[in-house]
Each structure stands twice: as C-alpha cells, then as structure tokens.
Amino acid sequence: MPHIVREAYNPAMERHLISKRLFLAAAGSGALFRVLPQAQRTDRGPALEPNLVKEFVSAAHAKLERTEEMLKQQPSLLNATWDWGGGDFETGLGGASHMGNREIAQLLIGKGARMDIFAAAMLGRLEIVHGMCEAFPGIHTSLGPHGITLLTHARKGGEPALEVAKYLESLSK
Numbered sequence: 001m002p003h004i005v006r007e008a009y010n011p012a013m014e015r016h017l018i019s020k021r022l023f024l025a026a027a028g029s030g031a032l033f034r035v036l037p038q039a040q041r042t043d044r045g046p047a048l049e050p051n052l053v054k055e056f057v058s059a060a061h062a063k064l065e066r067t068e069e070m071l072k073q074q075p076s077l078l079n080a081t082w083d084w085g086g087g088d089f090e091t092g093l094g095g096a097s098h099m100g101n102r103e104i105a106q107l108l109i110g111k112g113a114r115m116d117i118f119a120a121a122m123l124g125r126l127e128i129v130h131g132m133c134e135a136f137p138g139i140h141t142s143l144g145p146h147g148i149t150l151l152t153h154a155r156k157g158g159e160p161a162l163e164v165a166k167y168l169e170s171l172s173k
Helices: 020-028 050-059 064-073 075-079 092-098 102-110 117-122 126-135 150-156 159-171
Strands: 004-008 033-037 081-083 089-091
Touching (some): 050 075, 064 102, 092 117, 117 126, 117 150, 150 159
8 A cells, every 4th residue: 555645735835745733633624635645655566475585585695696687587676585484584685794795795785785784794894884883882792684693794704804803803802
C-alpha cells in the first residue's frame, strides 16, 4: 500500500502541507481533502522470492561473477537481506565483508549497497571506523552477521585493514 500525504484543499495554496493538528481540526470541520502520493515513494513491485535472496547473499560471500549476474537480472537484490534464523540477518555486502572479499564488497558498494561499519573495517577504512567508534562508544563490541566481531572483519581485510585491526584491538584493552 503506497504511503500517502494528506493536504488541505485550498486553491490559493495548492501545495501547502499541513500539520497533523491542523489536519484533524480541518477534518472535523468538514473541509475538503484530497490524497496525494508522497513524491519519494514509488511502487516497488512484489517482494523478492526468498530463495533468490538466499542465493544472492550466499553468492556474494565468494562468487563475483554470479553476484554480478544476479544483480544484472534483479538489481533490487543489492540491499536484500536474508534471515538465517534467530535474528541473524545478512546482506550480500555483509557476506562479502566477513569473508574478506574486497572485490565483491567494492562492487556492491559501487552499485549503492548500504555501507556499514563491518564493511568499512574489512576494507581498511579507519576514518569511518574511528569516527563511528568516537560517535557511538561501545560500537566496537557490536556483532555482525553470524555473530562475527568487528575486529574479525578487520582481520579478514588483510594488509589494507591492518590499521583498523590495531585500532580496534586498542579499544579492547
């Protein structure tokens, strides 16, 4: 069901949005209303087939060509999330990140995947990890998909993520 915004109909103020309080007051007075679609929302179509999402997230762990192929066939898989059960949710980027698969992670981010601190740690983006740890004390103890630590993500990043791993280790002391 599309999200809607209600506006008071006033020919002199054709696009004037009103507050909830004014809306309720006007509705009680019998004013005329019309429903307009919210500009940012579009029909997203049906939900993705669960098996397709699972296959995509699984492929993004290590299969670059399959990941690219699936994205070409179904671009909306980019930020799809698979629920492995028990609150263990994972995206393709999450899978690539904890596997240390830099090439797949960069592909997904380049196509607009939602960046997170776990991907930043694996990719060696110290400025992002440091900034988030400063802004949100204790975030370094957060667990990613499958309960994998932020430090483990950094270690999976190898040499490019060495400084991130050292920084995270310093926070644990």
